[in-house]
Structures are given as C-alpha cells and as structure tokens.
Amino acid sequence: MQCHSDQVVYMDNNATTRIAPEVVEAMMPFLTDCYGNPSSMHTFGGQVGQAVEQARESIARLIGARAEEIVFTSCGTESDSTAILSALQTFPEKRHIVTTRVEHPAVKSLCENLDNLTGHKHRITWLSVDADGTLDLESYRQALSDETAIVSVMWANNETGVLFPVEEMARIAKERGVLFHTDAVQAVGKVPINLGATDIDFLSLSGHKLHAPKGVGVLYVAKGTPFIPFINGGHQEHGRRGGTENVASIVGLGKACELAGANMEEENTRVRALRDKLEAGLLGSVPKSLLNGHAQDRLPNTANISFEYVEGEAILLHMNQHQICASSGSACTSGSLEPSHVLRAMGVPFTAAHGSIRFSLSTYNSEEEIDFVLEKMPAIIAKLRTMSPFWEENE
Incomplete structure (x- = not known):
C-alpha cells in the first residue's frame, strides 16, 4: 500500500x-537485530533492557519526573483507565469521581460506565465549562467531598486546545486528601511540564501524539502514590503493568520526548x-x-x-x-x-x-x-x- x-x-x-525520522531510526535496531526480551537474564536481553531504561529517563526528563515514576502502557486510554480504577480499588469505600463535561472519551466513557454499573454504582460530578471552555475553581472546590476517590481533569482539551489549571486543582485535591489524575496526552511536548513541582498523582501521555508510534503510552505514578495494577501478569514495570514491553515503540517514545524538549x-x-x-x-x-x-x-x-x-x-x-x-x-x-x-x-x-x-x-x-x-x-x-x-x- x-x-x-x-x-x-x-x-x-x-x-x-507523523513519526519523526529520528524516531524511526532509533527504533529500527529493536525491530531487527536487538530482539532480546528485556526481562531476560542474559546479556543479549539485558542490552535491550538498558535501552528501555534509557527511554524511561528521557521521558521523565521531559515531564520533570523521576525515572522510577514512569510506567509504560499501550496508550493514553489504558493509562487513564489504570489511574482511575486504581484509585477506586485503593479506596473501595469511596465511590465519587470528579471530572469535566469536556473530557476525552477515554475518561468520559469510563466514568459513564462506572456510573451505570449495577450494584456498584459510582457518583460522578461533571464540572461545567463556560463559553470559553474554561473551568470555575470555586465550583471544583465545592464538588470535592470525603467520598471523592479521585479527580480526573485533562491538562489540555483535545478539541479546543484550552488549558486547564491542573496544577492548582491538584493542590486543592491534595488538601482534601483526594488523588488527582490528568490526561496530558495533548499537552506533553507542547507546553512545559514539571511534575516534581506539583501535587499531581497520575499523568497519562500517548506516543502517537508527539511523533512516536501508535501503541505505546505512559502512566506517571508519583512516588508514594497508592497504586493497584490494571493488567496483572509478570514482574514487568516493577509489577505495575504485566506484559512483555513493546521495546521498539518505547525506545521511539524516548527519542520523541528528547526531540519534543528540543523543539x-x-x-x-x-x-x-x-x-x-x-x-x-x-x-x-x-x-x-x-x-x-x-x-x-x-x-x-x-x-x-x-x-x-x-x-x-x-x-x-x-x-x-x-x-x-x-x-x-x-x-x-x-x-x-x-x-x-x-x-x-x-x-x-x-x-x-x-x-x-x-x-x-x-x-x-x-x-x-x-x-x-x-x-x-x-x-x-x-x-x-x-x-x-x-x-x-x-x-
């Protein structure tokens, strides 16, 4: 074709x-000669594992995080679901989620499904936006309660590009003892992000939005944040996400993050x-x-x-x-x-x-x-x- x-x-x-040419070049060895399993004990696999860790460090640098806070996933949607469902499992007595009416379907559809689960119904507060697409922080403060398990608010809207004050919202959530997640799929690589200086607990990003391949994403899990995996299996990702790593795409995402920082x-x-x-x-x-x-x-x-x-x-x-x-x-x-x-x-x-x-x-x-x-x-x-x-x- x-x-x-x-x-x-x-x-x-x-x-x-489009995948950046430099990203394709970085990926090619891991689609041909460097095909070892990064979890293997032998040197051939260990070299591949080192490439995965180098990519993890590159991604962490772009968003101001620690390498050990980066968990590789298949996409932004998986990262979103993982963060929200982890919070609900961590605090089973809390059935309240705060999000917005303008979220991407990755969050919106999940919350709608949770709201309709027979016998396990969750309460969703849908924050409204004004004519400019912006949020009212006072309405947000009032929405939080002792029953709130997690807040999920996108960093930037995928349709309008409007930026939300997620750093301030995360600070308010922390004061109330509530976990905070942001879908930053559209923001990463376009606006400066320094997670180490925020109270954000979870952040999602996706490779194909910043000139890396489709089929690879990241969930940032801040150090000390309680976490329950969405996909169980082997010991990959330090037990936080089972399944053999998509090495070539992970390496490509690492290179794309380096380019995004430079650009x-x-x-x-x-x-x-x-x-x-x-x-x-x-x-x-x-x-x-x-x-x-x-x-x-x-x-x-x-x-x-x-x-x-x-x-x-x-x-x-x-x-x-x-x-x-x-x-x-x-x-x-x-x-x-x-x-x-x-x-x-x-x-x-x-x-x-x-x-x-x-x-x-x-x-x-x-x-x-x-x-x-x-x-x-x-x-x-x-x-x-x-x-x-x-x-x-x-x-």
Missing part, C-alpha cells in the same frame, strides 16, 4: 502525528505564529465564523473554528478534495453525527457547533501550507452555504 503523504497538507496532529521553543513561537495566521485569515475572510475556546489559555498548535450554517462533515469532504487533513472534533468520536460534546458543553449554538473544524499543527507544517488553506477555505464554505437552507435567511 502506498500513502502519498508528501501531497497532503496535514493539520490533524491532535488526532495523530518546545519552536512549538511556542513558529508553530503558534502559523496557527495565529491561519486563525486570523479564516476569521477575516469567512463571514459568520467564530473561534471556539479561550483566545490565550490554549495550546500553541490548536485552532477550533465554527463556520455557521454548514455541516462539518461536508467541509471535511471538500477539504479532502484538496488533500487538506483536519477534523470535526476528536478522532475517537468522528463516526458520530452528533455535534461535539465539548462544544455543546461550551454552549456553542447548534448552527455553529455542527460546522466546527479543528486545525492542529506541528513543527512539520509550513507557512506555504497555511497560505494554501487560506486560499481554498473561503470558496469551500461559500459553495456549501449556497446549498444550505439556513444560510439565505440568516445571511
């Missing part, structure tokens, strides 16, 4: 990223400038368009824009004809015809929520690509609006 990625304008990096300044300067140019150009050239999410407290790569009175799916199909890749929300919910639960929670009007497009950039994007999108998008929206029964009466 041939994928002609050189012809694609890829602006869907919050869904997944952090570029992410927050050049990439941010490209995003701002795209935003300003679209909002200035397309009538009845609006930005979803806080203008400043946001990831440097993410722009979520609604084009009123048109369907997001139709927009994406027309963009696809020009090989422009973006999304209408989370890739994990793209099969749904319902408007984004994130935008609904923000109170975005129905006529706008249905026509929302998320553009998410990376260091691989260029100014020429931004210009190309700005050239094509106004005509796409104008064409679709001629077919909309709502456009003429609201023009």
